[in-house]
Amino acid sequence: MTVSPSVSTRGMVIVAVAMAATAVAATSISVAHSRGTALVVQGIEDGAVVRSVDVNRLAISSADAGSLDSVEVVIDGVVVPTRRDGDRLTAEPVDLADGAHELVVRVDNSVPFLPGTSTERVFTIDDTAPTVLADAVDAVSLRDPVTVEGTVAGAESVLIGEQRFPVDTNGSFSASLAAVPGRVRVEATDAAGNSGHQDLEVRAHHPGMRAVHMSAQAWASEALREPVLRLIREKRIDTVQLDIKDESGEIGYDSQVPMAKKLGAGTDNYDARAVIDQLHGAGVRVVGRLVAFRDPVLAEAAWRSGAKDLVVQDESGSPWSGGYGGFAFTNFANPEVRAYNVELAVEAASLGFDDILYDYIRRPDGPLARMTFPGLTTSPEQSIADFLGDSREAVRPRGAFVGASVFGIAARSGSDVAQDIPAMAAQVDYIAPMVYPSHWGPGEYGVADPEGQPHDIVKASVADFVAVTENSGAAVIPWLQSFSLAKSYGPTEVQAQIAGSTEAGAKSFLLWNAACDYESAGLQPG
CATH class of the missing domain: 2.60.40.10 (Immunoglobulins)
Known part of the structure; x- marks a missing residue:
């Protein structure tokens, strides 16, 4: 039923109580029945502000259950239907608008010539959320x-x-x-x-970077470390990317994460806190590269212990290989795999890494129909994007940005490796596409010879990433090629890529050289 309010004061609390000589407790009304039986009314306090659903909790009880037959409940002058529930009387649901309302509990006296008893309360309905x-x-x-x-x-x-x-x-x-x-x-x-x-x-907003990649083993080598420190002193770079966990599944320092300790994945290649202090003292930022789902150490240990759900499997139920080795890819949908990587990221941020840059943040390349990801309940793309969001939520309070390294083709065909760039960009601070000219085929983006035209292919491919991440809040910071394959790459080719990237709208960059040798990069002082 619908009961119209007798007082229209929407959104205000009105306290006005007219009552008989009986006392009113904080949470109930005791109404003295003429036969000596006390009625207790519960559910609405005097002057209360309640939701309409709370009115349905109105209940009247009595030591003499038979006396309930003479009780009448009235709201805003309209009798509210009631029903017996054992030794209680409850009101049927009523529909009340926001504003002030009057409740009357009335008892008809069964003795002739004696008045009945009634108690009144004013309460306010508020169903409007702040x-x-x-x-x-x-x-x-x-x-x-x-x-x-x-x-x-x-x-x-x-x-x-x-x-x-x-x-x-x-x-x-x-x-x-x-x-x-x-x-x-x-x-x-x-x-x-x-x-x-x-x-x-x-x-x-990420501050940007001019960075070079350094593996943990390279940093441990004075012959490779010193040239990078010289680049810093000459102000040719402002950031060093140092591996946290690499493609082998090894961690570059002695990690205290329980899973890393259990696996024996930590090494003594460098002292994380000491190196970070050293680099910060030199005025540069430190990006930690964390290879997420290519992890042979975790995959093999899990498989051999019987925890096979931690591993990506093929259609026969064997570990997926795809040319990467027998135990290459862990299952991105598995909670233990995800937690391990997030815990490493949190530890690294707490040690002082300025960024956590995920790599292999994808499914294996190859036919999706031949792969099994135990426990996957969404699309691979959504699962990976969600992982990034969870990771940023955990890492951000420790003071580090989160980035994701992605395939150069992902701007156009991310489903090939479960990298939905717009979805990922919404969950990270920057996207780092690997747009190495040597990795493109002839004619890609209309460039006849990508490796021989580094400026053109980088400008075109980076522009694609800038377009698909627009309004996401994520920056685009590409990985550029500082190594030679079919063609020799030196300062001219590196500078051509930097120029192409800048013209496409991405002024920052990371240089990749697997050997961590940047003598031929030709970087200019910033």
Whole structure:
């Protein structure tokens, strides 16, 4: 049934009680029946602000169950149907609009010439959730506090994470968060229990980089490390990319992550904290490359222990090889695999790495129909994008950016390796496409000889990534070729790629040389 309010004061709390001489407790009304039997009314406090669903909790009880037959419940002058529920009387559901309403519990006296007894309460219905309007959140630095500001209507405080912040008389709030999250939820709950929220991405703009790749073994070699330190001193680079976990599944330092300790995956190639302090002291940033799902150490250990769901399998149920080796790819859909990589990322960020740059953040290349990913409940593309989002949420509060290295072809045919670039870009701070000229076939992007035309192929392919990531908040920082294959690559070819990338809208870059030798890169002082 629908009961119209007798008082129209939407959104306000009105306290007005007209009652008999009987006492009213904080949570119930005791109405003295003329026969000496006390009725207890529960469910609505005097002056309460409640939701309409809470009115349906109205109940009347009595030590003399028979006396309930003479009780009448009236809301806004309309008798509300009731029903017996054992020794209680409950009201049938009613539909009340937001605003003030009057409740009357009335007892007809069974003794002639004696008046009946009634008790009245005024309460307010509020089914309107608070409205939260938070401003866009921009983080200037991931290692400094970030401020979340906005307005809220209908509540006196907001909850952000596990912290509660007050709302002033104008409805404004300002919250300073010590750690910078990837996402933030601003939630407000009003006096009636209605809840409203707004979810926000915390935008953090990557500062850019001029970087070279260094494996853990290369950094341990003075002959390879010293030329890179010279590039730093000459201000030809401003970032060093140092491997955390590489394609072999080995970790470059003595990781304390429990799974790494169990696998024996850690090494002593470098002291992570000491190296980071050294490089930061030289004025450069440090990017940690974390090879995610190509991990022979974890895959083989899992398979031999019987935990086969941690490994990508072929149609016969054997470990997927695809030319990468017998135990190459771990299963990106498996919670233990995902947790291991996130824990390594969190540890690295806590040690001081400025970025976590995932590599092999994909399924194996090859026919999807021949692969099995135990536990996969979504598309491979969605699962990998979700992993990146989870990882950024865990890493961001430790002060590190998150990037993803992707195939150069992924801007156009990412499904070949489960790299949906727009979906991934929404979950990371930058996309790092591997656009090496030597990896393109003749005619790609209309370039007749990609390896011989490094400027043209890099400009065209990077422009594609810039276009598909537009408005995602993610930067494009390409991997460029600093090695020779069919053609010899030196300063001219490297500079041609940098120019092409810059013209396409990506001014930052990472140089790749598997041997970590950059003597022939021809980098200019920045």
